[in-house]
Amino acid sequence: MTPGNGRPWLPVALLLLQVPGCSSLSGPNSTMGTVGGSLSVQCRYKEKFRETAKYWCKTPCLRDIVVTKEADREVRTGRVSIRDHRADLTFTVTLENLTEDDAGTYRCGMDTSGLPGYMIDLTFRVVVSVSPGELCTPLPHRPDMCFSLSPNIYFLLLVFLEVPVLLSMLSAVLWVNRPQGPWVEVDSAG
Incomplete structure (x- = not known):
C-alpha cells in the first residue's frame, strides 16, 4: 500500500513499532482538577526502566518540575510530588493546591540518556485542565x-x-x- 506520492508507508510504520522504547511509557491523555484541590497522574513503564529516573515537566519542558534519581522513591518540589512504585512499574505525580495557571500540557518522562540505544528521553503527553473551585x-x-x-x-x-x-x-x-x-x-x- 502506498500514499498519494507513491512511497510505501507500511514498512516505515512497522519499523516504528521496533524502535526501542516505543510504547514503553503510558498514562492518561488528560486529567482534570479544581482550583484549590489536587490531582494525581499515574504513568506506567516497562520492567527494564525500573531503575531509571522519572520526571514530570510542563511543555516545552525546558526544565523538570520534579525528578527522581535512581535511588529515590519519592521526591517533592513545592506543590508537586512524584512517587515511583517500582513493585507495580508505575510512578504517580501529584499536584496539590491547584491554580488556574497549572492548566496546560505536561509530560511524564524517563531519563534514558544513560541507556544504550536511546537517543532521546521517553515521554508521554498529559493535558491538565483546572476548573474553578466549587462555590x-x-x-x-x-x-x-x-x-x-x-x-x-x-x-x-x-x-x-x-x-x-x-x-x-x-x-x-x-x-x-x-x-x-x-x-x-x-x-x-x-
Whole structure:
C-alpha cells in the first residue's frame, strides 16, 4: 500500500513499532482538577526502566518540575510530588493546591540518556485542565471554614426557602396596608 506520492508507508510504520522504547511509557491523555484541590497522574513503564529516573515537566519542558534519581522513591518540589512504585512499574505525580495557571500540557518522562540505544528521553503527553473551585459559603461561627454548595443546591434553596419567605413577607406587608373598608356605625342609644 502506498500514499498519494507513491512511497510505501507500511514498512516505515512497522519499523516504528521496533524502535526501542516505543510504547514503553503510558498514562492518561488528560486529567482534570479544581482550583484549590489536587490531582494525581499515574504513568506506567516497562520492567527494564525500573531503575531509571522519572520526571514530570510542563511543555516545552525546558526544565523538570520534579525528578527522581535512581535511588529515590519519592521526591517533592513545592506543590508537586512524584512517587515511583517500582513493585507495580508505575510512578504517580501529584499536584496539590491547584491554580488556574497549572492548566496546560505536561509530560511524564524517563531519563534514558544513560541507556544504550536511546537517543532521546521517553515521554508521554498529559493535558491538565483546572476548573474553578466549587462555590464556598463561609460558616457563620467559623469564617475561616466553608461549606460547598453546588449550583443545584442554591437553586433548591432559592425555590424552597427564600421564595416562600419573600412571599410571606409580601403577604404581611399587603395585609397591614390593606384598604380599610367602610365602617358602619351602630347607634347604641337607640
